[in-house]
Amino acid sequence: MDRPSPVSPSSLSSASPRASTIGTVAVVGLGTMGTGIAELLVCAGHEVIGVDIDPAAVGRARRAVEEATARAVRRGRTSERERTAALSRLRTFTEIGAAADADLVIEVTTESYAVKQEVFRALDAVVRPETILATGTNALSVTRLASESAHPERVLGLHFFHPAPAMGLVEVVSSVLTSPAAVGAATDLATGLGKEPVAVGDRPGFVADGLLFGYLNQAAAMYESRYASREDIDAAMRLGCGLPMGPLALLDLIGVDTAHTVLEAMYASSQDRLHAPAPILGQLTEAGLTGRKAGRGFYSYAAPGSARTVPDALTPPPGPGLGTEPRVRTVGVAGSGTMASGIAEVFARSGFEVVLAARTTGKAEAAVERIAASLERAVRRGRMTAGEREGTLARLSPAGSYEGFAAVDLAVEAVAEDLEVKRELFATLDKVCRPGAVLATTTSSLPVIALARVTRRPESVVGMHFFNPAPAMKLVEVVRTVLTADAAHAAVRSVCGALGKHPVDCGDRAGFIVNALLFPYLNNAVKMVQEHYASPDEIDLAMRLGGGYPMGPFELLDTVGLDVSLAIERVLHRAFRDPGLAPAPLLEHLVAAGCLGRKSGRGFREHARR
Structure with a gap:
């Protein structure tokens, strides 16, 4: 491949140059990330000068690129001829002076101002005035690094994600000193590498x-x-x-x-x-x-x-749950909504006899009809046989009152996420369920102990938080209160295993594990938009490509419902009293305006009405 022309002295003050204006790239720092960037560049046709003061690091980097390109040949992703050409484009050195001929230098050294500033001072002394200097930092101020450079207008951030050859995102970070032309050249380079560049401002962590x-x-x-x-x-x-x-x-x-x-x-x-x-x-x-x-x-x-990973002192021992759990054969599911129907379907498909009870027989029968439709879809898709569908339906009994729970071994509540509604239901379950039956709530945010205390059997009350859609999601958070007995806890864990679910143990506090970690992240994404740092589209793209998330935060917020998200944020803020957990005002304003996400047709984006 012909080597592209270098950046001309005037190009940093003119319109954005094309990716082809960057031919030779120096990568300073050949650790894991630097090596990955070097591999990416040589495979894309660039001449690469790899620099590291440690000869051992230089040797490891070259071997790593050789091994990676050999794997690509074995997997049919490139030819041996292309591999040989790519390796010929990689030259490695232990002196920073080798970067003198580069059109772009990407510094990927230790996350330390002192180290990076020393590198930038050394580069100032050897590279051409028009050479673009990029830092790979994901934490330090690009502005601070640029301010001490001889040519701050050419300094920017190029934040690749690990592993650089595979991850699709590059954050292009400009400071108030960076030339738009330098940003344009770096952006075009990222595009030429097959990456999605996202332009961001200079703040720690970027997007x-x-x-x-x-x-x-x-x-x-x-x-x-x-x-x-x-x-x-x-x-x-x-x-x-x-x-x-x-x-x-x-x-x-x-x-x-x-x-x-x-x-x-x-x-x-x-x-x-x-x-x-x-x-x-x-x-x-x-x-x-x-x-x-x-x-x-x-x-x-x-x-x-x-x-x-290898076992260590903290690795949990294999084997069953705590104690000797009571055998669960029959299950009562209280509720008639989507979650209740899904949970009842999961139990019935796993061989349990299920009583699905609602406030009226009609609601319970409608829920069973939804389950029948779900099972029919499973048959059409080849996920179960017609005989299995009929057997599952035969194990489902709709009931118009909770009296039908008199003989169940486990009662699972899946009604509205309202504390008073759930408290009233648990008082009823305590009266109708036999002694020894375990009472479980599917709440995702309310205190389980508040439900246990309205019963005469708080030791038998436990949280069993399924995720939506229950038939598909493998996780169940098993929540024990300070009063939950080992036997009840072990019974629920045993049931989760019979359902083919993965139980995780957690204590009775707001958000449990998933929501306590997920919703502050979503709230922080809203704050980024509120502060005009990035758009919902840019943030969603960054988290899908840079973080490997299946959905961006705004896609997820609109799917979950902004009102539901706000309610959970308020619970977390009230429970932990941390100012950082306070719901973003933008989220509150959207909910007040009736912009609830997909269900209302508008949230952070416009949606077709359901």
């Missing part, structure tokens, strides 16, 4: 990490408080939100020390307590337990750099 690290910090604090185990926190966020990794495993991958640095920078800027690093992050960093790269962080790994 994706600005949202991601707040969430990771809260997960670390949750673990540190011993509210839930590391395994349960990670499983809850993977299964409850569809995330590719749990937050503690992700902290180990990113590096606990890196996360601590990012959060320190975010807190210095925002003074938001939600960004103040959880003490455990500093403690692990000081102890050298920085995650995968050290072989130990929140988890233990087979070796430094390995992705394979």
Whole structure:
């Protein structure tokens, strides 16, 4: 491939140049991220100068690119000829002077002002005045780095995501000093690499990490408080939100020390307590337990750099739940809405005899009809046979009163998320259910103990929080109060296993695991829009491509319902009294205006009326 022309001296003050104006790129710092960026660039046809003062790092980087391109050949993604050409475009050095011929330099060194400023001073002395200097930081101020450069107008941020060859997002960060032409050249480069560039201003964390690290910090604090185990926190966020990794495993991958640095920078800027690093992050960093790269962080790994976890002193033992749980054969489901119908379907499909009770027989029968329609769809899609459908329906009995729960072993409440409504129902269940029956609530935000206290059997009351849609979602949060007996807790965990669900244990506090971590993240996304830092489209794109989220925060808010989201935010704020958890005024204003999301036809976006 012909080498593109370099950036001309006048191009930084003229219209945005094309991607082809950047030919040779120097990558300074050949750690994991720098190596990934170098691989990406050479495979896209750029001449790459790799620089690291550590000869061992240089050797590791070259071997890593060789191995990655060899895998690409084996998988049929490139040819051997193309691989040979790509490797010929990578030259590596231990002296920064080698970057002199670069049209663009991407610095990917340690997240330290002192280190990065030293690199930028050295680059000022060797590169051409028109060479663009980019920092790969995700935490430090681009403006501060640029202000000490000989040519601050050419300094910007290029924030790639790990692993750089695979992740689709690049945040292009400009300071108040950055030339629009430099931003244009960097943006065109990212586009030429097959990435989605998002233009952002200079603030710690930018868009994706600005949202991601707040969430990771809260997960670390949750673990540190011993509210839930590391395994349960990670499983809850993977299964409850569809995330590719749990937050503690992700902290180990990113590096606990890196996360601590990012959060320190975010807190210095925002003074938001939600960004103040959880003490455990500093403690692990000081102890050298920085995650995968050290072989130990929140988890233990087979070796430094390995992705394979190994059992350690904190690994839960295999085996059944606590104690000897009562055998559950018959289940009562209270409610007639979507969640109640879904839960009843899950139990009936798993072989349990189910009584579905509502305030009237008509409502209960309508719920069973919805279940029948769901089962019919499953038959058409080949997920069950007609015989299995008929057997499932035969195990369902609609009832117009809760008297039908007299013989059930487990009663599951799935009515409106209203404390007084649920309290009244639990008082009724306590009267009609036999002694020894377990009473479970599916609440996602209300205190389980408030429901337990209206019964004469608080030791038999437990939270069993299913996720919507119940037939598809694998997670159940099992919530025990200070009065819940081991037997009731173990019974519910055993039932979850019979349903093919994954139970995670948590205590009785607002939001449990998933909502306590999810909704502050959503609220912070709203604050970004409110502050005009980024648009809903840019933020959704950043979280899908940069964070691996199945939906962006605004897609999710409109789906869940802005009124539901606001109610949960208010519960969290009231429970924890943290100013950072106060609902964003923009969210409150939209709800007050009747903009509730998909169900109303308008939320953060316009939607077709249902």
